[in-house]
Amino acid sequence: MEKLEDQYTAALRDSIAGKGESSLQQAYELGRRALADGLGVLDMAAMYHKALTACLSRHSTPEETELMLRAGASFFAESRSPFEMTHRGFRETNIGLRHLNQTLEQEIKRIAHALHDEAGQLLASVYLALEEVAGNLPPAREHLLKVKGLLDLIEGQLRRLSHELRPTILDDLGLLSALKFLAEGVAARTGLLITVEGDSELSLPPLLSTTLYRIVQEGFTNVTRHAKATQVNVTIQHELQTLRCSVKDNGIGFDVSSLSARIGDRGLGMIGIRERLNSLGGSLSLVSTPGQGTELVITIPHTNSLES
């Protein structure tokens, strides 16, 4: 099979020679093939430049050169059109993910509210009913006290979960305090030893702190589910114009290359995180080796307005 590059040059030559629509259709088909072969827009620009250089003649008059360049521009646009299609698809997907994240935040707020307020009110009714039963059945009072003790635990747990879901502490006291609160809850439930370190003076815009909170939350979930770790260290550092957040565990680790291919299958968590990071210009990386723990590192460009 003739090389893509040679075919591209031959088709461009046809286009410059005035073969019109058939050469433009060919440009489109070649662009489609290039896309399927994994070439990028810069590769296409380089291929075009090379082909055009090969086609231009030194003996052309300025008028001829102008006509050639005009034909070449149409050819170039046609061969880039499949990339435009995929680009639009990517943009659409990203917008969809953003909406999904916004819906998710609203849903989290709703669930947090239901846990805190609605379940709380129901529990209050149960307390009243228990009091009534205790009044009517004095011998049962001791048993009922035990039940009340359990209900107290449930109420505490529900309140904590609702605060973890959408922590008002994030808005009031900032990211570090919110993460410490989250870590306490996760540690209490899982037995993990968790430390959270960072600059307590760090002041971040709400979108940034919510994003980092959600990422660390997802990180804790992954450690709990997969890592078999005993210890997790979270650090947040502001270095020059970058915010760096690391969630590091001492668990079993894994082969990163085998996970990356399946990242789309790992539920909404990671996909959602990627979109949140994309919209902030941030990036995420996983560093792990089997047997040597895992580190999730997030970097987001950020200039602290106090420092700038």
Next chain:
Amino acid sequence: MASEAVIPITTDIDVVAARQKGRELATVLGFVSTDSTLLATAISELARNIIRYARYGEILISSVQSGERVGITVVARDKGPGIANISLAMQDGFSTSGGLGLGLPGVKRMMDEFHLVSDANRTSTACLWQWSTGWGMANRRLRQPILLSPH
């Protein structure tokens, strides 16, 4: 030039003819070159689908006017196997493009409007409109929009 053309589609040469018609009409209506390229791309994808899945079909290209706006409608018709699941066909990755966002979902993104119908007689109709953004030549009077009904 006539503001409507019907191009039978069976081979790659017909695809070129259909693109040619679309581009000619786009030029008459004052489409900017980027829009002409998008239109040609959409025609290519629709014609490709006909050849690949139905072997034979036709593409109708005509001008439309709605109020002050002028545009182009492309209708692709074929009597192929039909599209059993339209919502599936509109998902990226369903077609042979391997999830690159080409095929029908890609066409939809290129155009201002897009509809897909596949009825019991196994006829697929993709109708799309692209409105001219170059208003310079748009004052000429064109006939009313053609009525599009599923076939």
